[in-house]
């Protein structure tokens with residue numbers, strides 16, 4: 001039983017940023033345990049990113065190419081990963097805490113008769129045990145948990161750990177693994193991918209998020225926020241009040257019943273700061289609030305606060321970015 005394994009999640013052949021962050025965690029964990037890192041790449045076509053995985057910290061990259069693995073589907077991905085992990089018997093398997101990573105982690109734990117710890121924001125080794133620290137109860141408490149029975153299966157929260165710096169001089173081994181899969185044995189098939197909004201920055205991956213609440217006043221009020229977001233290269237996030245009013249679709253909602261985000265900067269405009277909204281902001285490094293009401297609870301969690309009308313402040317911020325030549329879009 002040895003080694004720390006990591007699943008390199010890819011979409012349309014490109015390894016996701018969260019997978020590199022997870023590989024960085026795996027490397028540190030393996031160094032502490034005095035063992036190696038094996039990365040598993042599953043997909044179709046040419047796996048030219050295997051070399052990159054070695055530069056990022058993997059010692060071995062297992063490349064599994066098969067037509068049934070081109071697009072993520074739970075059944076074939078789980079079948080291959082279970083087979084590889086059963087043979088390799090690692091101490092731990094790390095996956096990014098994406099919808100797919102969490103699904104696969106749960107499936108793998110069930111197949112191997114162990115447990116999956118999802119959404120780790122800290123990973124440590126104590127007395128030889130792998131400990132994951134995870135937010136629970138909407139982030140009000142942190143649980144320190146370990147898995148009794150190896151392998152420990154962990155999913156790692158996006159943007160909670162840095163992406164490793166590549167070291168092109170690192171040496172490693174690329175192993176091509178042949179698998180036999182019968183595509184007709186799997187009940188799902190991906191017919192096509194539909195991109196909802198071309199070129200939009202995803203809330204989960206954004207380094208900056210511009211948030212809008214009921215104070216924005218209506219769907220048209222979001223235009224200045226969108227302009228600021230474009231200028232900053234930021235994503236847009238909203239409160240449930242905005243979604244419930246039908247101004248902006250649910251996929252932009254941040255909070256207890258929406259997304260949990262971890263950007264470096266969150267600019268909250270016309271947002272009161274209800275606990276259910278704040279629970280989606282636990283991983284945010286710096287919050288800036290713009291609100292007319294000096295008593296708004298958002299100011300209790302904001303590093304910087306502006307007590308003023310957002311329709312005055314937001315366009316002024318965008319104009320200042322443009323004036324200084326810092327605006328992106």
Ligand code: FAD
Nearest residue numbers: 213214215239240241255256257258270272277291292310
């Ligand atoms: P409000 O609370 O109405 O605040 C609007 C703010 O805008 C006020 O502070 C006001 O001073 C300010 N304002 C108004 N005009 C301006 C202006 N021109 N310039 C500057 N400031 C201005 N909420 C979420 O966000 N996410 C969730 O996931 C979520 N889940 C929930 C789950 C449950 C079970 C429940 C019960 C509630 C949930 N809520 C959630 C709702 C939450 O309780 C709040 O109702 C909601 O977050 C309030 O949204 P808001 O801040 O946009 O609106």
